[in-house]
Amino acid sequence: MINHFRDEMPRPIIGVAHSMGCAQLVNLSIIHPRLLSTLILFEPVILEAAFGGPNPGLHSSLRRDIWPSRELAEESLSKGLRKWDPRARERYFKYGLRNVPTALYHPSDPNVGPQAVTLTTTKYQESWSYFTPNLEPEHLDRLLLPDWDGEKQRPYLFSRPECWSAMTNLPFLRPSVLWVFGGKSFLSLPEAQEVKMRITGTGVGGSGGVQAGKVEKAILKDGSHMLVFEKVGWCSGTAARWIQKWFNEWLVDEKFWTEYRSRHSDGEMLRFSKEASMVARMPVGTKRGEVLKGKL
Incomplete structure (x- = not known):
């Protein structure tokens, strides 16, 4: 797609992601090593091992997802979004809610109503993004779960294999990376930060990692996993400083490639x-x- 629209998408292309989106950009960069020139990854869900506790999709699957009006929906949702930056909250209300009818709800249903609104992304789709059920017999694993690890994932009732494959791929990551962690996030404990800093870009085909100056981290001391919605100013400033530093280096590399002639x-x-x-x-x-x- 980018090749098709290359006139509208000039290089360099910077990858910015939050949470599970970080795993998607890491894996994309493995498939296309020079597509994204640098990555800014906020609060990555990139894991060596699963956390204990309830299924992460449980809360989403049980949440309320239909309201008689947009006003009532915003009033209800505001309680859980009270820490968000007002601009982020406003955009969530604008794009995260939609009027009926939908595939799940129709205004002819007396429990719905003509002015009802629901979630743009259904609660079930959100829940599925957190886990993939493993419900079939083991002899079908070769067909249904070829990208699931035989020891860490296939034995369990549900998983999300992208998070583990991204961790496995970190040594081979070509773009430079700024990791951004929330100091109060259970997903970004010091040992999890250390592993990412130690292995990112250090393998064959990788950027060279921390030693080559291609991997750095930033920590918001009081930041949660939702820091991109709660601390917009800090996040944007942190990203801007990285981009400025990285862009100057990118210009040097581009000059080399412009002048280089193979022997x-x-x-x-x-x-x-x-x-x-x-x-x-x-x-x-x-x-x-x-x-x-x-x-x-």
Whole structure:
């Protein structure tokens, strides 16, 4: 899609995500290593092991999702969103609610009413985003669960495999990364932060990680998992500072690629260069700097 609309989506493209969206951008960057030039990942749900406790989709599946009017819906929802920045809350009301009819609710139902509003994303769709039920017999795992880990996921009644695959992929992440954590978030305990900082970008094909200056973190001391909705100013300022630092480095790299000419071939990329011809005569296992009857 980006290639098709490339005239409207010029590089560099920056990936910004929150919560489970961080896992999606990490996995996208594994599929297309140079598509996103840098990532800003707020409160990532990228895990080594599952947390204990109730199914994370339980609360969503039990929430109220139909109100007689928009005014009553906003009044009801405001209680749970009282810590949100007013601008975020306003946009949630604008885009997170919709008028009936929907596939679930029709105004002809006496329990609904003609002025009723419901959630734009149904509570069931939201719940499914938190867990995928594992309800079929094990002999179907090869067909139904090919991307589920055989030890950490397939034995259990539900999972969300993207969160674990993203953790596995972190060493091979090519874009630079700013991790942003909430100091009071149960998803961002110090040990979870340390693991991400230690492994991100350190594998083959990765950015080089912290040691190469490609991975950093920012912590909002009193921030919760919902910090992007509650502390909009801090989050945007943190992102802006990272983008400014990263963009200056990106310009240097772009200048290199603009001026670089490969020594593999002639100027038209049709024939070996002299250096490539010499390399072709060298045996397997020849190291950089070693030559046979000549210099590169």
